[in-house]
Amino acid sequence: MGLSWDLGTPINTALLVYILYSVQKIVFPPLPDLAPKSVPTEFKDGYSWMPKSHPPTLLYQTYTPKSLSKYDGKDGGRILLAISNMVFDVTAGRNFYGPDGMYGNFAGRDASRGMAKQSFALEMLTPIDQPLDKLEDLDQEEIENMRGWIEHFSNKYVICGKLVENDAA
Numbered sequence: 001m002g003l004s005w006d007l008g009t010p011i012n013t014a015l016l017v018y019i020l021y022s023v024q025k026i027v028f029p030p031l032p033d034l035a036p037k038s039v040p041t042e043f044k045d046g047y048s049w050m051p052k053s054h055p056p057t058l059l060y061q062t063y064t065p066k067s068l069s070k071y072d073g074k075d076g077g078r079i080l081l082a083i084s085n086m087v088f089d090v091t092a093g094r095n096f097y098g099p100d101g102m103y104g105n106f107a108g109r110d111a112s113r114g115m116a117k118q119s120f121a122l123e124m125l126t127p128i129d130q131p132l133d134k135l136e137d138l139d140q141e142e143i144e145n146m147r148g149w150i151e152h153f154s155n156k157y158v159i160c161g162k163l164v165e166n167d168a169a
Contacts, residue, residue, distance in 0.1 A: 058158055063087050064166045065110060065128040072108030073098045080160065082110045084146060085132070087161035088153045110163060113138075116146035132165055 063080070068087065073079035079091045079098060090097040090107075097107050105122055106114060114124035116138050126133045138146070 058089055058160045060159075061161045062168075063161050063163050064168070065126070065130075065132065065163070066166055068110070068163060069108045069128050073104075079107045081106045081108065082163040083112050083115055083150050083153060084135075085112075085163045086150065086153075086159055087163055088157040089160045090153070090157050092157065112146060115149040116142040118145060129166070132163065 063082070068080055068082060071078050071080035073091070073094060078089060079094060080087050080089055081097060081103075082088070093101075095101055097103050099107070101107075103111075103120060105120060105125065109125050109128070110132060111125075112135055113126070113133055114120060116135065117124060135143075135146075
């Protein structure tokens, strides 16, 4: 007696459906459900989705050398510096521009001459009670140097104001 395969019988049809279902589960396994079950609030390592506090809002304003000097980061506050009469908030770079940073002497000051001449010396800074440095004695290479720093700062930090003479504000 030979075996015959007849899909007309209910048992054979049920077995065929079961075999096809099992093969489909092996060949095409179910994808994991990647959707979160709830809205995440924190990672295991402590990363918070929301900042602990909102950073202070920056308003574009006019600074004088005297008013800019308050933002030197010595009190743990904001750190601003100016290059070519543009004032940048460099607080995010506190390690560089803070009181103990490599460029700490530029904090709260007009850093144009120092950046142009690639010098961190204190004599590169104009005293805050004197007129702004016009930078008329810079050569073309130093001007290009300063423009490079302006481009770098513009891409990395927020421009939060302009620097004007002490008696102009």
